Amino acid sequence: xxxxxxxxxxxxxxxxxxxxxxxxxxxxxxxxxxxxxxxxxxxxxxxxxxxxxxxxxxxxxxxxxxxxxxxxxxxxxxxxxxxxxxxxxxxxxxxxxxxxxxxxxxxxxxxxxxxxxxxx
Amino acid sequence: xxxxxxxxxxxxxxxxxxxxxxxxxxxxxxxxxxxxxxxxxxxxxxxxxxxxxxxxxxxxxxxxxxxxxxxxxxxxxxxxxxxxxxxxxxxxxxxxxxxxxxxxxxxxxxxxxxxxxxxxxxxxxxxxxxxxxxxxxxxxxxxxxxxxxxxxxxxxxxxxxxxxxxxxxxxxxxxxxxxxxxxxxxxxxxxxxxxxxxxxxxxxxxxxxxxxxxxxxxxxxxxxxxxxxxxxxxxxxxxxxxxxxxxxxxxxxxxxxxxxxxxxxxxxxxxxxxxxxxxxxxxxxxxxxxxxxxxxxxxxxxxxxxxxxxxxxxxxxxxxxxxxxxxxxxxxxxxxxxxxxxxxxxxxxxxxxxxxxxxxxxxxxxxxxxxxxxxxxxxxxxxxxxxxxxxxxxxxxxxxxxxxxxxxxxxxxxxxxxxxxxxxxxxxxxxxxxxxxxxxxxxxxxxxxxxxxxxxxxxxxxxxxxxxxxxxxxxxxxxxxxxxxxxxxxxxxxxxxxxxxxxxxxxxxxxxxxxxxxxxxxxxxxxxxxxxxxxxxxxxxxxxxxxxxxxxxxx
Numbered sequence: 001x002x003x004x005x006x007x008x009x010x011x012x013x014x015x016x017x018x019x020x021x022x023x024x025x026x027x028x029x030x031x032x033x034x035x036x037x038x039x040x041x042x043x044x045x046x047x048x049x050x051x052x053x054x055x056x057x058x059x060x061x062x063x064x065x066x067x068x069x070x071x072x073x074x075x076x077x078x079x080x081x082x083x084x085x086x087x088x089x090x091x092x093x094x095x096x097x098x099x100x101x102x103x104x105x106x107x108x109x110x111x112x113x114x115x116x117x118x119x120x
Numbered sequence: 121x122x123x124x125x126x127x128x129x130x131x132x133x134x135x136x137x138x139x140x141x142x143x144x145x146x147x148x149x150x151x152x153x154x155x156x157x158x159x160x161x162x163x164x165x166x167x168x169x170x171x172x173x174x175x176x177x178x179x180x181x182x183x184x185x186x187x188x189x190x191x192x193x194x195x196x197x198x199x200x201x202x203x204x205x206x207x208x209x210x211x212x213x214x215x216x217x218x219x220x221x222x223x224x225x226x227x228x229x230x231x232x233x234x235x236x237x238x239x240x241x242x243x244x245x246x247x248x249x250x251x252x253x254x255x256x257x258x259x260x261x262x263x264x265x266x267x268x269x270x271x272x273x274x275x276x277x278x279x280x281x282x283x284x285x286x287x288x289x290x291x292x293x294x295x296x297x298x299x300x301x302x303x304x305x306x307x308x309x310x311x312x313x314x315x316x317x318x319x320x321x322x323x324x325x326x327x328x329x330x331x332x333x334x335x336x337x338x339x340x341x342x343x344x345x346x347x348x349x350x351x352x353x354x355x356x357x358x359x360x361x362x363x364x365x366x367x368x369x370x371x372x373x374x375x376x377x378x379x380x381x382x383x384x385x386x387x388x389x390x391x392x393x394x395x396x397x398x399x400x401x402x403x404x405x406x407x408x409x410x411x412x413x414x415x416x417x418x419x420x421x422x423x424x425x426x427x428x429x430x431x432x433x434x435x436x437x438x439x440x441x442x443x444x445x446x447x448x449x450x451x452x453x454x455x456x457x458x459x460x461x462x463x464x465x466x467x468x469x470x471x472x473x474x475x476x477x478x479x480x481x482x483x484x485x486x487x488x489x490x491x492x493x494x495x496x497x498x499x500x501x502x503x504x505x506x507x508x509x510x511x512x513x514x515x516x517x518x519x520x521x522x523x524x525x526x527x528x529x530x531x532x533x534x535x536x537x538x539x540x541x542x543x544x545x546x547x548x549x550x551x552x553x554x555x556x557x558x559x560x561x562x563x564x565x566x567x568x569x570x571x572x573x574x575x576x577x578x579x580x581x582x583x584x585x586x587x588x589x590x591x592x593x594x595x596x597x598x599x600x601x602x603x604x605x606x607x608x609x610x611x612x613x614x615x616x617x618x619x620x621x622x623x624x625x626x627x628x629x630x631x632x633x634x635x636x637x638x639x640x641x642x643x644x645x646x647x648x649x650x651x652x653x654x655x656x657x658x659x660x661x662x663x664x665x666x667x668x669x670x671x672x673x674x675x
């Protein structure tokens with residue numbers, strides 16, 4: 001699955017993996033996000049924070065017809081206002097995709113998989 | 121003033137919130153990062169107002185309790201990135217002094233510093249050149265000042281001074297700010313809060329802001345946001361960027377009394393991106409319009425026109441498309457000027473290449489039998505011309521030499537005590553060129569701890585280790601540093617090792633095969649894993665390492 005952009009010179013294909021990577025990078029720059037979580041971890045309720053090259057595992061890009069939806073699984077820092085942090089991620093992801101890929105996503109859904117408590 | 125109690129602090133909060141409220145529009149207009157939607161000031165103001173309200177309602181003489189009220193109010197009212205960060209700053213601040221009835225300068229500055237640490241902990245990739253940086257620099261300056269004075273007002277002065285200086289430096293840290301020509305909006309918001317604190321401590325009125333200086337930033341930010349709207353030159357609806365100042369004249373004002381909001385309303389019919397700032401003597405106007413003459417004529421009704429500047433944005437836009445490439449060039453050149461290196465150790469040219477491909481600046485050939493000395497490590501660091509360096513030994517026998525190298529190198533250096541190549545790989549991937557050395561060292565160490573390492577090597581003599589009987593020339597399977605199996609069959613060792621390493625939560629297995637292993641043999645291991653383990657992705661690299669037929673990383 002991928003997103004297609006057509007221009008006068010031909011076609012540009014951007015794979016879902018690339019979009020997932022871009023989205024993941026954008027998300028972890030957001031304040032309050034301490035990591036991306038793997039969607040597979042739902043099975044056992046253990047939240048492990050993904051490493052950089054695996055961000056795509058915490059992001060699902062769904063193409064429904066010609067609309068794109070994004071689901072992302074994140075871990076937030078303890079003590080932050082979670083609803084607000086999630087909202088910031090949505091707005092940043094929408095903006096970054098518009099700017100770098102020129103695509104408009106229909107929805108960005110955030111699944112908060114865990115809260116990380118630090119010793120402070 | 122030697123100390124502040126809860127009631128004094130509540131006054132400070134009120135004044136800080138008020139100063140932010142007064143300047144919220146200006147903070148909004150600076151907002152270009154993380155998303156240029158112009159709401160930083162609004163969000164921060166709502167957050168701070170909520171904090172100040174909760175503080176005012178629950179203010180008591182006990183400072184700890186009052187600070188808790190602020191922390192709670194900020195958390196409940198947190199809006200936007202800047203609001204969430206503000207709430208974390210004061211959450212840490214409040215937590216640090218929760219048992220203090222009052223604090224002196226040292227305690228106050230230390231508590232602010234603690235707040236900064238708390239705020240930094242709630243983000244994976246702190247972006248410098250933002251409110252975080254301004255808060256950090258300001259708190260540090262407060263701590264330094266508090267060491268030499270007992271006067272809390274002097275400490276607060278140092279905090280405000282440094283917060284302003286740090287704000288001025290934000291464009292040097294965050295490329296988008298420099299590109300647009302503005303300082304960071306959230307940082308500016310924090311400066312207003314601190315200025316309010318100081319004004320309250322001194323019993324003074326809040327500072328006025330310089331009208332002309334701020335207009336330039338406003339225009340820059342406005343241009344950045346308006347460019348978001350069009351990709352193509354032909355999308356530009358209002359083609360002339362028009363700026364002028366009206367110097368008020370009394371005669372004209374009698375016929376046309378000046379009122380800023382009416383003036384703005386009237387001008388808005390001529391175009392968009394409208395900015396108006398005025399004081400007693402002048403009004404400064406910026407507008408994008410298709411009829412610059414009409415806007416100028418309107419301005420003239422109130423006085424004489426000074427400093428007129430009109431630019432054709434369609435012409436500029438054609439040039440900008442070419443320009444955006446040149447800014448990237450400049451950034452690249454600067455990156456070479458401040459080398460921030462990761463130096464690591466490996467055996468086998470394949471592994472060395474792999475480490476370089478994920479971001480190692482230099483790989484020292486070393487490993488099990490030819491451990492590099494402290495001097496080798498120092499030389500490698502000097503060869504890459506680093507100013508800051510992280511050293512990854514990838515072998516527990518080299519950690520000591522690496523620690524010594526870090527001590528004698530004479531630049532900022534830290535060792536990430538990686539014991540294996542897979543740990544080293546994981547650590548390098550967590551490297552963030554924007555972060556401090558100490559922050560990186562901690563993050564990379566943590567990343568390395570998530571990886572499980574398996575190794576297969578030859579036995580050189582008969583022995584028994586970890587309760588495993590070992591015959592000379594056996595293959596030994598080592599899991600996380602412990603020998604768990606030893607047999608003459610390489611395949612059997614691999615199978616035992618893999619089943620001990622992989623559990624149901626794991627997702628990726630990386631196999632580095634050595635110089636004695638053929639690609640076919642290695643591929644058969646990959647097929648074996650794919651057949652026997654669900655949900656596992658396998659990556660295979662030719663590590664070309666001696667002595668170890670296989671090195672396995674599981675995560």
